[in-house]
Amino acid sequence: MTTEPVTLRERPSGRMVDDFKPSLMVAGQHGLCAGCGEPIALRSVVEIIEELALVTRSVAVFGIGCYTAFSGNFDVEALQALHGRAPSLATGVKRAKPETIVFTVQGDGDMVNEGLQEVIHAAARGERITCVLLNNGVFGETGGHMTATTVLGQRTKNTLDGRDKDLHGFPILISNLLAQLEGAVYVARGAVNSAGNVARTRRMLKRAFELQAAGAGFTFVEILTMCPTGWFIETGEAPDYLDEHLAAVHTIGVVKDTADPG
Amino acid sequence: MTRRLVEGSEAIAEAMVAAGCRFFSGYPMTPFTEVLEHMARLLPDVGGVCMNAESELEAVGMAWGAASTGTRSATGSVGQGLSLMQESLSEICHARLPLVVLNMARGQGDYYQATRGGGHGDYRHIVLAPSDIPEAVRLAQLAFDLADRWRNPVMFLGDYYLAHVQEAVEISPLEFPPLPAKDWGLDGSSGGTGAARMISPIARNKRGDPEYIDHGAHLGLIADAVRAMAEGVEPLAEVIGADDAELIVVAYGTPGRYVRFVVEELRREGLPVGMVRPITLWPFPTELIESLATGDRAFAVYELNTGQMFDDVRLAVLGRCPVEFIGGMSFDQSGFGIAPDLGVEPLRDRIRGTLDNARKERV
């Protein structure tokens, strides 16, 4: 799978520093849209698991959304849950096998709409799992509809004039909500709309998984992802759109780190 | 082991632990609550886990996750709580996972829910219906064996009486034939090998797997598994006086216990009545009833609902003999399934009356 560079006229010697895809991803090809942020986020997740040498202890619990295709595309043990239900399944796995590293992969529609109760309870219990939220502010798989995290003014398939506070109410800032629960020890919000943000998000994932491995409590990483299809924009415009609309409300940064007094 | 006077809920909990159940999750609801209380007390002592789930939906989810690790797991509720769990229960069947599910039911109105399933798609649960506590202790253990053997949920259909009556029982582990190892159980260890395990209701295997099959083929394999279960699980029933009975009464669960008592009493008085008490409600003892539906015989179905098992009896009889419904809903003010009409005298009258009618119609 890894190939040598085609010979240059004067080929300098060197080494590969980043392969096409992480070794824990079975196939690089997928059916997600051009410019979708989810594969970017998922790449970071598996690379961190590999970096922390957790792959033979890990169980991934997938929700239902565009990213569901990756439950069959990770060379990591996977349990496929129903829409919104990954946190309770993850709880069962972790309680039955406490030595495993258990994480969920869920979208905002899955976690903050259908499954809001589940993630709140898991966080309150301090369940020693890591929930990973891929937040693009829409139900991507069904075609781009409003979720509980859609920001005011955001145009979606069923809020064509933009989310209106009088008709549709306000978005839920899930990281901030969960951070209020004592059982949640690390809550962070990253994004994948720039290489810098990808690097920041990787550090958040690393911290979250390290804390789980140390048995500290519930850890949570929200990752803002681009969805040009759901946002009705060109792929190249999506990174700015994310900054101007989603990240303006769901602000990027570490929301809570009880292990870090600073 | 000695016999002791034990309340049904406690006996069932002890039987589950004796069968190796090491994960239980539940939400309090009458008359299921006491089972949860007992499991919360018993499981930590054997290194198991009992989760006080924040909702029925989360209870079945946690049990699903625990079951996927290969741990013997159970959950439960009453019919109303099981209604909440239906999507998950059907998907657990599609994911081919063992799970024991208790319905400590309020009455017998959950027969359809248990035997047809209230979830979506084609699937079946094996359903066991005890009529007294010693039988409940045996069936609770059988449930775990069947669940593992067929990689499918098994429903244990109890009720308020079973939960709250006390009987003298001996609770000791039953022996079963050996089971294959649960090498499909998740524990992380196959990660990074190129063949990481996956448990999913919507897919059989991962991309790149040489035996990869698509979603349609996956559903076909589940259908095959259901068929294999229907043919391979031995239907259980208690039969009394089938050889000479002119009227066979069919009943299950606690009402079945009353029917047994009345039928035996009437037989001692010389009346040609008999009983079939299905113990597996799925697979239903269809062939047994079919074989009894001969000649001038009549059937009566007694259940405390508006007529649910009645359908299955009629399907088995298939018009060869008359089938009359002699049951009906019976609830006191509590709504918890305490049936004021459940009694020996009313049952005697109904059965005698049905026998007389059957004889008149024959003449």
Added chain:
Amino acid sequence: MSSKVRTDHVLTRGTVIIDVEACKGCDLCIDACKPGVLTMTELLRNERGYRFPELEAGCTACRACAQICPDFVFQVWKFDEPVEMMRGPVPSSRSGERATA
């Protein structure tokens, strides 16, 4: 960062292999590339009809392209020693065959 003084050569620390057929033309790599050495083709398309990135000299092997790409198009190589490379397109960057499964 590459020198602001324009010369015929630019210090190049690495290169990328571009899996042209995997690309879906989303443009994310273009802005992500810090030295700005990736340019999307205009008329040239891959077999699925998408434009794709082409590399010119000056790559720093920072891996931003690989990290930001949703379609796993890039394989990044770092040279043992940086080289002064002739400005302009790097012909070795195009890969004629799919490099992923």
